Amino acid sequence: MDIKSFQEMLKKLFLALFVVAAVACSANPRVKLDEGAGALRPNAKQELIAKDLVSLLEKAHYKKVPFNDSLSSVVFDLYLKGLDQGKNYFLQSDIDSFQPYRAVLLNDLKNGDLSSMFQIYNVYRKRFNEQLTYAIAQVDAAYDFTKDESFVYNREDLPWFKTESEAQANWKQRIKYDLLNLKLSSTGKEGEDAKNRKTIKERYQNLLSQVKTENNYDAFQIMMNAFTGSIDPHTNYFTPEDAQRFNENMARSFEGIGAQLTTDNEVVKIMRIVPGGPAFRDKTLKQDDRIIAVAQGNGEFVDVIGWRLGNVVSKIKGPKGTTVRLKVIPAGQELTSTPKIVSLVRDKIVDEEESAKKEIKEVKDSDGKTYKIGVIKVPGFYLNFKEMQAGNPDYKSTTRDVRRILDTLKQDHVDGVIMDLRANGGGSLIEAVELTGLFIKSGPVVQVRDPNNRVEVNSDDDEGISWEGPLGVMIDRFSASASEIFAAAIQDYGRGVIIGNQSYGKGTVQSAVSMDNFISRADMLLLSARDKSNGASADDGMPQGAPKFGQINFTTFKFYRINGSSTQHKGVTPDVEFPTVFPADKFGESSEKAALPWDQIKSSTFTPYADLSKIKPELIAKHNERMKTSTEYKYLLDDIATFKERENETSVSLQEAKLKKEREEQEARNRERMNVRRKIRGLPEIQSNSPLPRLDNDFIEDESLNVMADFIALQGKA
DSSP states (O other): OOHHHHHHHHHHHHHHHOOOOOOOOOOSOOOOOOOSTTOOOOOHHHHHHHHHHHHHHHHHOSSOOOOSHHHHHHHHHHHHHHHHTTOOSOBHHHHHHHGGGTTTHHHHHHTTOOHHHHHHHHHHHHHHHHHHHHHHHHTTSOOOTTSOOEEEOOOTTSOOBSSHHHHHHHHHHHHHHHHHHHHHTSOOOTTHHHHHHHHHHHHHHHHHHHHHTOOHHHHHHHHHHHHHHHHOTTOEEEOHHHHHHHHHHHHTEEEEOOEEEEEETTEEEEEEEOTTSHHHHHOOOOTTOEEEEEEETTSOOEEOTTOOHHHHHHHHOOOTTOEEEEEEEOTTSOTTSOOEEEEEEOEEEEOGGGSOEEEEEEEEOTTOOEEEEEEEEOOOBOBOHHHHHTTOTTOOBHHHHHHHHHHHHHHTTOSEEEEEOTTOOOBOHHHHHHHHTTTSSSEEEEEEEOTTOOEEEEEEOOOOOSOOSOEEEEEOTTOOTHHHHHHHHHHHHTOSEEEESOOOOOOEEEEEEEGGGGSOHHHHHHHHHHHHHHTOOTTTTOOTTSOTTOEEEEEEEEEEOTTSBBOTTTOOOOSEEOOOSSOTTTSSGGGOTTOOOOOBOOOOOOOOSOOOTTHHHHHHHHHHHHHHTOHHHHHHHHHHHHHHHHTTOOEEEOOHHHHHHHHHHHHHHHHHHHHHHHHHTTOOOOOTTSOOOOOOOOHHHHHHHHHHHHHHHHHHHO
């Protein structure tokens, strides 16, 4: 499907299903919000977004869910889980006080009333501050590491704390575990205990400082995702700031200095320098440098210590060609040190680290013949939608990157190609279709059904083909959505062999739509009048270019393989399958309570590329024969067995001798495995007094290369 067809399909859907109506704010009495220090309150814009978001999803979401008291109860539970999944902060008395909101939350959202949800959020912040403040005060207490007791680190299925003293007792156990953990990794030198306690204090203080910088949009994000998550797991609301971040990630490009940032104790520090960007070319900024002030061009510096990360990022990013100056404390120096001034001209950044890339590997088949295999790692199905619409001839996309890579692999005379889609969570539906088109001449790729049960077939209409040779596709449990569309099409056409684990099972399509498109004119005028009367900024300090009312990514279509089967829940089953540590009921669409069901429609009309039914049994037989003597395969089965034994564990020992013994036994097992692997590679053994080095080991890729060698050989014989 081309972009114009996709846009037309969306337009028809919204015209048929959605008409925004101006709805008056709730006439019901609102919950009285806390007025204490640090309490957050909703603004008029958020109330408006909530109201219109409910209206949109009630009318246009693929899944027709009754918006009733039962759904309200689901929203309530998801909201509490989103705030305190581990049950570490709320008390049972808090939960009891929230119960009157259970049946009315959804109706409140329909009316733009966020008071009850903000009331719950403010209680959470209050408890969070109380518990962390208490924890920091307890770090210097004496702890007996000889007592046989344990710390329950997973409280999700346990009751809420009945009293504050019960919560504090749990926090003391957590502190004890954190200290014991550091103690076991210490060398025993004098002063290490004090250093460990300082580390724990700083860790907790960092958590506190992050909460202090939260604003009402952070709270609103969690509230809206509790609502959207009650409908289906892949519908999400993004605040303006998060919408910009999501879209930049999809485009794999942005305009700025080319540095990824994080926060550490109220100070922003550099986590990574993006290769090729202004910061990379300038070579002044380094990882872990801290930014304490920002200036635009020749303007005055603004101190940013204590600011929330998003606001600092917005100050540093900006249009290509503009200048930003930074006051920077180099890594390792005290904050009181004299900062250096770094001046950088912003530029367009293309993050190649997160783009498709290649490797060429050599492998021998069972007859000793050597083959060259091009392995293309595809981390996501990305597309710079904005630049494509603007007509930029060099816009960024997965298909364009892979096409260029295939051209170079042909020049390198590879014998086969493997597309590595492991851990690829998907992305653009358009890109899934376009990428498939690189390997088939033309034909249907995926079927898409809208909420009215109308089915459209998305096809590759370009008869050009970029790679006609042997093809393999690697998938795993975390290959989802667009990855599954591509792998399923390759499998249904018989175009290549699929290798790995059963995929995630996400068979739905989300449309990313600016909420600016769904705010009624009457409501916009009302909001503008409120802003003027309150002296508020219309933009609320949001990032430049971001949608003012945020963005909703919601499920609008369900996709099906060209053979008619949905990938929902079932995913794609590989031709040559490995056992996996990650069971579908815990890691996959089947683990999501609100997920849509599996179903099936009519098959498309398509002409298979080849019939691999005779080759596949031979591939599996050769693979199974290798696995009988494979040490790595044995380790994989051991890991699966260990995971099953431990999947229900929720606690850890706080007795030093016992935990130390467990760690030493695990260390011995890891060392034994490492030495076996090193011996296979002809490397010397690692002695017990030496730290374990990192050994690049990708058993699944290695065996996939063997499968490809067999595949090429068998195709040649056929």
